[in-house]
Amino acid sequence: QQQVKQSPQSLIVQKGGISIINCAYENTAFDYFPWYQQFPGKGPALLIAIRPDVSEKKEGRFTISFNKSAKQFSLHIMDSQPGDSATYFCAASDDYKLSFGAGTTVTVRA
Amino acid sequence: DTAVSQTPKYLVTQMGNDKSIKCEQNLGHDTMYWYKQDSKKFLKIMFSYNNKELIINETVPNRFSPKSPDKAHLNLHINSLELGDSAVYFCASSLRGSPPQHFGDGTRLSIL
Numbered sequence: 001q002q003q004v005k006q007s008p009q010s011l012i013v014q015k016g017g018i019s020i021i022n023c024a025y026e027n028t029a030f031d032y033f034p035w036y037q038q039f040p041g042k043g044p045a046l047l048i049a050i051r052p053d054v055s056e057k058k059e060g061r062f063t064i065s066f067n068k069s070a071k072q073f074s075l076h077i078m079d080s081q082p083g084d085s086a087t088y089f090c091a092a093s094d095d096y097k098l099s100f101g102a103g104t105t106v107t108v109r110a
Numbered sequence: 111d112t113a114v115s116q117t118p119k120y121l122v123t124q125m126g127n128d129k130s131i132k133c134e135q136n137l138g139h140d141t142m143y144w145y146k147q148d149s150k151k152f153l154k155i156m157f158s159y160n161n162k163e164l165i166i167n168e169t170v171p172n173r174f175s176p177k178s179p180d181k182a183h184l185n186l187h188i189n190s191l192e193l194g195d196s197a198v199y200f201c202a203s204s205l206r207g208s209p210p211q212h213f214g215d216g217t218r219l220s221i222l
Contacts, residue, residue, distance in 0.1 A: 032208075032209055043214050043215050043216050044153070044213050045213065089153065093209040095207065097209075098210060100152070100153040100154070102150070103153075
């Protein structure tokens with residue numbers, strides 16, 4: 001049973017465009033929501049994370065938006081670059097146990 | 111300097127064999143994890159250790175046995191390998207109370 005639902009499965013964006021990935025959860029005990037970036041042949045790398053008392057967090061071109069009442073959160077990649085082409089995973093944590101979304105493969109076309 | 115290192119990177123073996131994967135972290139973290147990533151890239155936790163104590167043990171066949179000789183190392187031994195064990199296994203680490211922050215580059219296990 002997947003505790004975090006992620007969409008879309010894949011997306012293609014032009015260089016300079018905005019990539020948006022959405023996630024939803026049911027477990028209200030989750031208290032930490034990280035996003036990971038994974039390149040082929042590599043392990044996931046922590047990209048950005050948010051706690052439920054904050055509605056938005058921005059780090060460079062990456063922004064998390066969090067809607068606690070709707071139990072949804074999303075990742076926005078602004079000014080997408082070819083180097084951003086990777087698989088992105090949202091996750092939710094209850095203490096130190098992470099539940100991952102199914103991943104979104106982002107392809108940025110030059 | 112590799113933060114979380116796993117060996118081997120690739121492991122190809124026959125069904126029924128026993129194999130081990132080793133993991134070491136040099137970040138000073140006290141919690142380590144094993145994750146399995148299937149062919150559809152879905153990541154699922156298998157085990158977690160904090161200071162050599164098992165704290166997470168998901169529904170994993172008992173053919174899988176983790177061992178933590180010290181808080182910087184977490185190994186995974188798999189007995190009687192089956193075709194369904196083919197996957198990429200990731201080691202990760204963090205400080206207690208925090209989710210995994212650093213992952214290794216994975217061990218791709220292929221069962222023939």
